[in-house]
Amino acid sequence: MEENHKHRVEGLLKQAMHHAVILIEAAPGYGKSEQVKAFLNERKKNYAWLRLRKMDNHLFFHWKQLLKALNEIMPEKKEALHALSMPDEPAQIAELIEIIEMNDEEAVLVIDDYSLLTDQKVLFLYENLIEASFEKLTLIVISSRKTELGRLCIKSNVSFYLIGEEELRLSSKEVQSLFKKNRLSITQEQAEKLTEKWYGWPLPLSILAEQHTMADETYTGSLEKIQQLCYFYLYRNYSKQTKKLLIKLALVDVLPLKLLDSLDEEDRELLENHPMFFFDYKKGVIHIQETYKEFLRGYQAKLSDTEKKAVMQLVATILFKQNDLEEALPLLLKSGLQDQAVEAIWQLMTPTTDYNQTLFLFEQSKLLSKEYLEEHPRAELQRVSLLFFLGKTDRIEPILTELLEKLEDKATSDKEILGEIHFMLSRIMSMKGEVSSLEHIKIASTYLPDGSRYWGEPAPIILKASWLRLPRYEKGVNDQLIKAQKMYEAVNPSITILLKGRNIYVDRFFAAEIAYYTFKIKEAKVRFLELLYIGKNDQIPEIILLAREYLLRIGLVKGELQEAQNQLKEIGKLINELELYQYNGLHAQLTGWIALYLQSVKDVPSRMIEESTREKSKWEIVRNGFTQARYMIQTYDFWEAIALLNYLEEVYRVYSGHWLSLMYVKIYRAITYSKIGNRELAIRDLEASYEMSFGNNIITPFIGCAGDMRYLIQIAREDAQEKFDDTWLDLIFTKAKGLERKVGTLRKQNDAENQTVKLTPRRKEILQDLAKGLTAEEIAEQRHIAVTTVRTHIKNIYGDLGAVNRADAVRIAVSKGLI
Known part of the structure; x- marks a missing residue:
């Protein structure tokens, strides 16, 4: 060594x-x-x-x-x-x-x-x-x-x-030293190439270093020499049958462990003892070392197309049966098993599927043959669904309409596929604010009496997208919320059918939200508490989460911080208890809301505000858009906030069913303009949001902005009194000012608490040690105290800071200036 x-x-x-x-x-x-x-x-x-x-x-x-x-x-x-x-x-x-x-x-x-x-x-x-x-x-x-x-x-x-x-692993310098020990001199660049090629793996690098017959100059072609090693040590002496087996296995990236069942005892023993085959019994897969795999793939010409296809089909089928769907999918498509490939994609399309995975699934679905898509409309529907998840909704409606017409012309007997198409159309129409969405839902429920096969779970309906979708906004038309409520009451039975008999109480949620947005706070709280009880009784965690989210919002708009924090705590507790980690993003978002409410921007979770270099779908941008915009406003990045709000406006103009979100865009942008002194544009956006709200009695979004809205109303009174109803201005001003006083007191208390956390000198020392990553045993040894004493101090530190673990304690301590 x-x-x-x-x-x-x-x-x-x-x-x-x-x-x-x-x-x-x-x-x-x-x-x-x-x-x-x-x-x-x-x-x-x-x-x-x-x-x-x-x-x-x-x-x-x-x-x-x-x-x-x-x-x-x-x-x-x-x-x-x-x-x-x-x-x-x-x-x-x-x-x-x-x-x-x-x-x-x-x-x-x-x-x-x-x-x-x-x-x-x-x-x-x-x-x-x-x-x-x-x-x-x-x-x-x-x-x-x-x-x-x-x-x-x-x-x-x-x-x-x-x-x-x-x-x-060996570093490149250690590799260079290893060769020098064996009287072979290689350059640092050559050492780096060898190290990278073999991932610093000591065994092959040691073997390579021992080849004294290889002159220094041969290392300029290190890949060729490594492949020579593979040939001499791990290929040449095998039988013809074994060589062919190894070449076949190298066709795929991951081998299922159950593949061994199809091999004879001799071949199985060979693989189990082969230095280039790594067995992961926990995951049930076998990996081949990458360089060796590349070497074997150089001999693929020895296999016929039939042999290649047979191997890929065998491996794909095993992976598919043991539910390793992501690994199976490319092989299923390459080997022509298109039915299983489509089924694999359906199973991988879950409410928590992120953008990158959805993009991967869409790219794989493009490998389905045109002939197959013609004969299997479900596969075409699947591709449309993937486009929906990718935010390409502008391309979906014509494809679905054409597919529906084609199937109706053929007088298809497959009513299920017709129902799924209508269900998808209802979602698109709902986002666009079209009343026809309700008719599509009703038709879908008649075609799917046993529920949707692909969208029969409550999670995507409740939490996947923004909940409050309304008929298209019509300027000057009053009471649009009440009309929408009646529509939701009419359609709730159909939605229950599509969700396989699970009632998610669309009508009750809508009624509760109307109470919230029209500032009937007591009524809203009662309604959401009823939904919370229903969610617990029916064991639908998504209902519980959404009900608690709105109870948190109610706490904030009433100036009851403790109530909001209690709801956040319960949300986190439910996520952890039921391992609903797909909703950690919701918890982070609500944590950000409370931090921004207190103007404590340092406590906003980084995932809510960090810039990401990877490609995002519009839904990923929209999901945290308002949190990011408010953060930008509070950190004085006003032009960045305006750019983001302009983007959100473009999105919500297309999806007219989200016109309440469009109202929020205009409110936040009006506030931003007021802060940079552009009173004209501030009034323009305030007026636009006022027109959307006035005939529908929506006032909570305005009141919730507290001091910022109070100042905006003051500008409106001074510069454009004639554009607004006096009673409306007085109401918003009074409510916003009252909330501003409450929030101001809460912010002062929060600032004081941040400064008044006191730790004993010993606990401060141990807190600093925790920040360095030391264990309890290492701290005990360094401080010359018992391990049990250290653990007691750590427990007390967590209690003093209100932390749940080491990372949380360090984060809080840094934010409070304790370390």
Whole structure:
């Protein structure tokens, strides 16, 4: 092993020995076992090496091996260990843990190779040993694959240190030194190319360095030489049948583990012991080292098209059956299994599918043949649905209309596809504010009496897009909200049918929202509390989330900060309890609202405001658009705010069903113009929003802007009194000013609380150590205090700061200037 690399790894192990558990996870060929053994021997550590084999997946056999290893490092516990019975129950494992905890001498137990374990009882045994977090016994777990043990340690608050492939790879300088050790001189540039090609993998680089017959100049063509190594060491001596097998396997990027079932015992054993094949038993897949895969693909001409197609179909079918759909999809299309490909895309299209994944699915769907699309209208509908998710709604309506006419002309007997098309058209028409959307929903429900196959879940209907969609705004027409409410009451039964009988109470939500936007706050609160109860009773978390979102909004518009914070806390609790992590974006957005409400811009989550270089769909921009605009206004990026609001205006002008959102655009832009002194444009936007609101009694969006709106109304009174109703101006001014006073008090209290958090000198020291990333054990050693004392301090620090974990504590401390 190269000396610099050896010393670097020794440094990592030295640092790792301060932890209860050391995880070393890397593929074969990284020198894991050799380096750990050398480290332990040099430091004369008391250790036992438990080298695992496949037979260790039998608990009876493994229990004996484990006790034998423990006896080596704890000879004084020999009798106690010998007396232990087989761990048929957790109680016996607890006895073993108790014996180990009684050990007074420091010791190390090495488990090598953990990745061989698959038996649940044996895995359960080790999970318990790791969770015990022994004070005197260090567990070193060596694995040829990534494990879930790191996550277990975090969950159980166990101090651990992870050394992975990234840390064990050779750097380019270490590669250069390795060649020099073998009397071969290569340039730094050549070393960098070799390192990049082999990802710093020690095994092939060591083999390459030992080829003394290769002169220095041959390294200008390092790829060719590496492929020669592949040929001489990992291809030439195989049988013709084995060579063909390897070439076939290299056709695909990821191989399912179940593919081994189709191989004979000899081939299976070859792959299991092959240094270039890596088995991920947890995920059930096999990976081929990239360079070796490229080498094998150079021999694909030896395969016929029929052989290639057969391999891809076999692999694709296995991946599809074991639900590895993203891996299966390209292979399904390449091998001509178009039915399964379409089904895979439908399954991958979920309410939480993000833009990039949707784009991937759309690009894959373009590989479906024209003949197939002609014969399978569902596949055409699928492509339209993907366009919808990508925000290309302007292209959808004509495609759907043409498809519907084509099917009606053919007098298709497939009523289900007709229903799905009408359902999709209803969504498009709804966004455009067309009343025809309701007729499409009713038709769809008659064609789909058992519900929509593809859109039969409440999540996309409730939370995927903005909820309050209205008929197209008509200037000068009053009471449009009331008319819309009656329409929603009429259509709710049809929506319930389409959602497979699940009532999501569209009519009740709409009535509650009308109460909120018309500032009938008591009525709105009662209605949303009723919906909250319904959501809990019917076990539909999306209803609960949306109801709590509006209860949070009500708290803010009433100046009841504690109520809003309580709702946010409950939303976070529900997301964590039910693992609804797809709604973390909603939680972040609401956190941002409260922070901006208090004018505490530093507390706005970064995901709400950070610039992203990746391509976004219009819906991703729209989703956080108002939060970003308000943040820009409060951070004085007024022209950036105006540019964003102009973009949102363009979107909402096209989608007229979102005219309430268009009203918000004009309100925020009016405020922005007022702040840069352009009173004329401020009044223009205020007047436009006033005209949209006045005949519908919508006033909450204005009142919610508090002091900014109070100032805007003052400008309107001074410059354009004749353009507004006096009663309306007085009402908005009075309500906004009242909220401004409440919010002002809350902001002062918040600022004071930010400054009044006090920590003892010791806790400040430990907080600084936490910020540096030190563990409780490292802090204890550095501060010369007990680990239990450190953990008590950490717990109290979290309480003082109102933090839930280390990262949260550091973030709050930085924002309060404590570190």
